[in-house]
Amino acid sequence: MHTEALVQSILVPLFLILLTTVEDTLLQSVSQVGGVCKFSSESSLRRCRTPDGKICSGRGKCDCGVCICEATDPGKFYGPRCDCHDWVCSTYNGKTCNDRGYCDCGMCECDEGWFGDACQFQEECNLPSRKSKELCKNPEGVVCSNKGTCHCGSCMCNNKDNRGLVTGRFCECDDSECLDEDTGEVCGGHGQCYCGNCYCAAGWHGDKCEFQCDISPWESKRRCKAPDGKTCSNRGTCVCGECNCHDVDPSGDWGDIHGNTCECDERTCLATYDRYTDDYCTGHGQCNCGTCDCKEGWAGKKCEHPLSCSLSLESSMKKCQGTSNLPCFGRGQCQCGKCTCYPPGDSRVTGKNCECDDRQCENISGEICGGYGYCSCGRCICEEGWFGKLCQFQRSCDLSEVQSKEICETSDGVMCSGKGSCHCGQCICRPQDWWVSGEYCECDDRECDKHDGLICTGNGLCNCGNCECWDGWMGNACEIWEGTEY
Known part of the structure; x- marks a missing residue:
């Protein structure tokens, strides 16, 4: 049965393409007599025009009422009016119709027992309701991102307009961001949209694939x-x-x-704590293509060292570094061997070298050590019965090992994405791989923006590849201080 389905999935699309080619050839042979088109120019174009008024969907040329579709990469447009393309059947995992069907002019024809626009849903479900719901939670713990319903561990996204713009494993993607404002087409009809981003066919460029x-x-x-x-x-x-x-x-x-x-990055001329002010080169120099030219009496990479200081630049930096690779741990200004910690007035950043950052003890919602411990110089000291970086794990467990592992499995049956261990239905990601995070250890925090070597500039937490900034900070890398005092 599986072999028959496989053969069908291969032969049917080939047959459809061949049939389309034969139809086009027959139509052209009928429409031409002695090599001369018998249709008028207007009649020819009418046969090539799509309901929205485009000739060959804007992807080919009209030759005597027959569309000659242009070749594109990836894939090829086909169909009577060049309106078919099989890339629209590709899912987030790169498979066509999830390998459970075949693509017919951009529509998935699913194998028996499967349904959905990408053949992602199984008609019969043997999963317990709780297990199904857990598999539908996004990294923030929201079922189907509140944009769909859960069916047998898979999210059915809400698409009231029938355009299929809400996509993704957890309905986390809104492809309306890919719509061309003028034509309303996805990626201008010259690319494929994946999670709100256009990937253009060869020869096309722009956010919406609008430039050739x-x-x-x-x-x-x-x-x-x-x-x-x-x-x-x-x-x-x-x-x-x-x-x-x-x-x-x-x-x-x-x-x-x-x-x-x-090649010029003037961010390197700004101190870590006051990036995006007008105070380039600490106010004591001029930034030229990312390099500070210091005024007389000042030295250093960012003109932060006064030559009137009794210490040399190297000695000053060494006194400010402590055990860090950055002066003042990247959380303050070093001047003549002394650190002034930032942000100003924030008592959570302390120490001779600003080495204690108690903000590190807070979770995304601002709770300190999960409410089950206290913070000591940026590290959580947990109460008895709790453990973890933020005291988020309870040592006792009322789940059996089988129940626990069921909750920790991803939708493809892998325990904690193969990057951690399971404890009472919660994934504990490998500590040696500091960049691994997420409910199922599925996130790579190396994708978070950083500057001067600090992830989220030390002013926020990396949450599944995106920076979540603490109060008073903003920006992709939490590099912008919203306060007014420096």
């Missing part, structure tokens, strides 16, 4: 290559041979990252 490039991808990449050999210095995107630098300045008045190949 007239140079080869190789030539485009060559023009965008920076002196260090990296494309746009890894600080921008290459569009038709030109670098669009990531402007991280929230005001939008001036891009901190600039240059023909985004």
Whole structure:
């Protein structure tokens, strides 16, 4: 039975494509007599026009009432009006119709026993209700991100407009962000949307795949290559041979990252604690393409060291570093061997070298040590019966080992994503892999933004690849202090 289904999944799409090709050939042979088209220009275009008024869906040329579809990468458009493409059947795991069916002009025809737009749902379910619900929770513990319903451990996303814009394993993706404002098409009809981001076909660029490039991808990449050999210095995107630098300045008045190949990063001229103020080079120099030119009487990478100080620059930095690689642990300003801790007035950051950061004891909601311990210089001392970095695990357990492991399994049956151990239905991620986190150890915190070597700039927590900032801080890397005093 499985072999028959496999053969069917391969042969049927090939048959449909062949049939379409034969139909187009027959139509063209009928419409042409002696190599001359018998249709008028208007009649020919009418046969190629889609209901929304586009000729061959904007993806091909009309030849005597027959659409000649353009080749694209990935895949190829086909159909009477170039309106079919099988990439829309690809799911988040890269499989076509989850390998449980075949794609027919962008629609999944599912094998027996499966249903859904991507053949992701099984008609018969043997999972207990609690287990099913647990498998539908996103990393924040919300079932189907409150944008769908749970069926046998899989989320059925709400799509009232029947456009299928809410997607993702946990309905966490809103593909309406991929809609072209002018045409209403997903990625302008020239790409595929994955979780709100457009991945464009070859020759197309832009956030919504709205720009077509007239140079080869190789030539485009060559023009965008920076002196260090990296494309746009890894600080921008290459569009038709030109670098669009990531402007991280929230005001939008001036891009901190600039240059023909985004080689200039003026963020390096700002101290860790006061990034995005106008106080470049600690107010004692001029920033030129990411390097500080200090005024007379000042020295240091960021012009932070007064030459009037009795200590040398090296001695001053060494006294401020303590056991860290950064002066004042990246949480303050070092001047003449002494640290001034930031943010100003925050009693949670203390110590000679600002080494104690009691904010590290807080969870996303601001609770200290989960309510089951106290904080000592940035580390939780847990009450008896509790353990974990934030005292989040209880030593006693009323679940059997089998029940516990069932809860810790991911939807594909892997315990804690293979990156941790299970305790009372909770995953304890491997401590040696500091970057692993999440309810099922499925997150990689190395994806969180960082600066000066500090994840979330030390001003927030990394939550499944995204920075959650503490009060008073904002920005992708929690690098912007919202206060007014410095």
